[in-house]
Amino acid sequence: MSESNSVLEGKKLAFVGSGVMAESMISGVLEKKLILPQHIFASHPRTKRAEELQAQLGVCASTSNREAAQAADIVVICVKPQRLRAVFHELAGVVTSSQLVISIVAGANSSSIAQQLRHAAVVRVMPNTPAQIGHGISVWTCTPEVNEEQRVQVRAILSALGKELFFEEEKFVDMATAISGSGPAYVFLVMEALIDAAVHLGFSRQDARELVTETLLGSVLFAQESHRHPAELRNMVTSPAGTSAEALYQLEKGGLRTILSKAVHAAYQKTATLSDIINKG
Ligand SMILES: NC(=O)C1=CN([C@@H]2O[C@H](COP(=O)(O)OP(=O)(O)OC[C@H]3O[C@@H](n4cnc5c(N)ncnc54)[C@H](OP(=O)(O)O)[C@@H]3O)[C@@H](O)[C@H]2O)C=CC1
Ligand SMILES: O=C(O)[C@@H]1CCC=N1
Structure with a gap:
């Protein structure tokens, strides 16, 4: 087992809002065999889409954001910015302190995610669509509460999508949104x-x-x-x-x-x- 595989061994990953980017990320993680399909949870408001994800990727898909989030060690939020408040409302108090939250939502600051979810360990990532073929580039940052082990896990997930670049300062994620994201x-x-x-x-x-x-x-x-x-x-x-x-x-x-x-x-x-x-x- 490679080093990147072992850092995520036994870990469970949830995707809240399983559209284009979530599917790209799930495919990358599965392709690199980082996490077993049965350890990946995906939520989508439409039953048909949830069924499609389950059939195509072998992941556990449902229409409940809460159910998906509660099942995982790492929760990736992939809804559009305009839907984020509703998702915060559903997940606030549901995500526990041992879990890690990753957001790929454009414009969503880690401090506001932390505040609205009442959860301190937050990673903010800006990926891009070439991730679908393993040639993406993801720019990321995180709150101080994200520990070293979790940072290594994030690197492993993002490396499955292509390259990754960490910045201490969050403004670089917004800047990258305009360059590599769009x-x-x-x-x-x-x-x-x-x-x-x-x-x-x-x-x-x-x-x-x-x-x-x-x-x-x-x-x-x-x-x-x-x-x-x-x-x-x-x-x-x-x-x-x-x-x-x-x-x-x-x-x-x-x-x-x-x-x-x-x-x-x-x-x-x-x-x-x-x-x-x-x-x-
Ligand atoms: N596309 C890109 O190139 C990039 C996008 N991003 C960010 O990624 C995020 C997702 O983008 P993308 O994948 O393109 O968008 P999509 O619209 O493809 O995916 C979002 C999904 O969330 C679903 N959804 C809507 N409401 C809810 C809800 N309340 N709970 C759970 N799921 C919900 C949507 O369903 P429905 O379609 O039925 O509304 C949709 O399938 C955005 O925040 C964007 O800023 C970041 C980098 C690059
Ligand atoms: O257009 C958007 O808002 C998203 C974020 C970066 C790429 N697509």
Whole structure:
């Protein structure tokens, strides 16, 4: 048994709000064989979804958040921010001091989670959807009451989804929400736009998709493996008086850098709005 397996041996994990992200996390944990399926509890308000999770993943699924939370050592809260207050209401006083609470909810501060759940040991994580294929990145922090053994368990769970980065200061989780949490949405928009542009030129949709996907994948791997600065890699493509220079001129003229910066900032500001909704209703 690997070290990451043994730190979670015999542990039980519950997911409250079993939608897209919860399913990704459950799949990652099962894939890496960190926890047995019968030691994973998932709750969802719709019976059909609970049955689907049970049939597909072999986990114990029910429609009761309380039942799921009470069954586990580690409770992962995966509902949308707008549903969080209702879930706090249900779980306050139910989670005991020996349990660990992990929240992946955007904008939900660990202090407000601790206060509303009346529970001190809280981990706050911002994962992202590439976790579904083990290539996610999760940024996390925790309250001082989370002990070393629990921190090791959190690392093991997050490592099953890809990479993990711990920050002492919570503001980095909100900042990461705007970069890595929402980031896949920006990338997929660029991907979609490039595919449409290729179709506009005359490529079939299938060829356009392959050309764009491989170009994005190859460029990311090249940047990662070469360790060169993106500007240097861009210069390698950009021939004097060539085609790339022409395209880059239009992108700069259209304000690509500014618009990306504004978009990231808007996402970051939204975390504060979500926090207000969670705190004040
Ligand atoms: N999607 C992403 O890329 C990321 C999301 N997050 C965070 O993860 C959380 C979940 O997001 P995501 O998985 O995308 O959302 P989903 O909507 O897919 O999942 C949330 C699930 O909770 C269910 N639900 C609604 N009300 C309750 C309730 N009272 N009790 C229990 N379950 C309930 C929803 O059911 P129904 O559909 O029927 O309403 C839904 O299936 C959010 O807080 C988000 O901020 C964090 C990082 C990345
Ligand atoms: O869009 C959202 O609010 C969530 C949080 C980060 C990614 N998706």
